[in-house]
């Protein structure tokens with residue numbers, strides 16, 4: 508909602524911790540501080556009642572007409588029953604029943620007591636980082652989504668936040684920089700686009716031991732709650748770009764934040780209400796609809812991704828995908844996740860060759876983003892990660908030629924045929940009587956053992 512706090516006002520003051528007047532008297536039966544929605548989907552109290560695929564589609568309906576899907580409350584204002592106000596909803600920036608329904612559903616799916624829905628994944632990170640104060644320190648990775656890197660750079664240049672970029676694949680590298688000034692440790696796994704794996708439980712324990720006040724934040728966009736639940740691995744806050752797998756059709760922008768500490772939830776709600784970044788009713792409806800098919804989409808997308816990753820690897824390319832046994836952190840990934848996701852990257856060692864491959868593809872749209880039912884192909888250094896300057900990309904060992912595939916739900920044989928044709932047309936392979944194999948420098952990379960820090 509921006510779900511108003513249980514004992515708090517949606518209107519007042521500049522101190523998020525101050526008790527405020529407007530009370531949401533109907534606190535959820537299970538004690539969650541969420542107002543009712545017309546068709547409440549109950550958040551869990553630390554355990555799910557059914558398998559996740561079931562919970563994704565299951566909602567308890569209390570709609571007056573028995574509507575099977577949540578109505579879109581396309582209203583900015585809500586009339587009050589008395590002059591002193593005090594009804595559950597007054598103004599959509601402060602709270603809207605469609606948004607609340609989605610938030611309750613997401614809290615249940617993510618095993619959280621509080622979920623908040625905002626206008627984009629970056630909006631979610633903005634809300635989270637407003638918990639910081641000047642002088643606070645943030646520790647994060649050296650392979651990060653470009654937009655995340657951009658926001659952190661802004662905070663460090665303009666807001667007095669000290670940001671440390673370290674190799675988060677090594678728990679010890681993170682531990683070395685934790686101090687009493689550390690307010691947040693921000694992790695992505697698998698990283699975008701180098702597909703490095705980060706040990707969430709190891710880092711959470713090490714950070715909390717060293718500084719119990721430091722918050723461990725995980726961006727779970729690459730896996731979705733279907734495949735991983737960082738809150739169960741020791742994270743304090745998890746967020747996702749709902750633009751990706753959660754909605755699944757690339758027709759909305761959205762962000763979801765989940766946590767289990769009510770005080771942190773209230774502070775983030777305060778920011779959402781104050782800044783007006785809560786998800787619109789229409790987009791909340793679309794995200795709710797998308798989430799219901801997450802299990803079936805993810806199952807098909809990652810099965811396709813696995814076959815494409817194996818296809819590329821057996822034809823001599825260096826592929827980064829946690830579903831491949833050759834991934835140097837295969838065991839670590841599978842100790843935390845229920846699947847490998849549907850994003851993989853591969854290298855050609857030649858930027859112009861990569862461009863030709865990308866431009867030859869027909870079924871794969873040349874596009875940023877991932878998690879959509881359609882397959883996509885991109886060159887991260889030119890597209891999604893172009894906001895990281897070339898010097899920093901080089902320092903962080905991001906290969907300029909890297910190609911990212913975000914696999915959709917199409918027929919996998921069509922996807923492999925289209926990729927094969929693109930590789931041949933681009934001149935990326937040597938054709939023999941036995942088939943084809945990566946040509947030139949790409950073949951050298953393919954035979955070199957993949958390392959976690961390359």
Ligand SMILES: Cc1ncc(COP(=O)(O)O)c(C=O)c1O
Nearest residue numbers: 627628629652699728748750761
């Ligand atoms: C890993 C990751 N986190 C966060 C975001 C930000 O999400 P959004 O585009 O919805 O703001 C993106 C992509 O944009 C992403 O790839």
Ligand SMILES: N[C@@H](CCSC[C@H](N)C(=O)O)C(=O)O
Nearest residue numbers: 652654875876877890891894
């Ligand atoms: N022009 C956008 C790029 C968005 S990238 C989206 C997605 N996270 C991805 O990794 O493809 C920007 O500047 O943010």
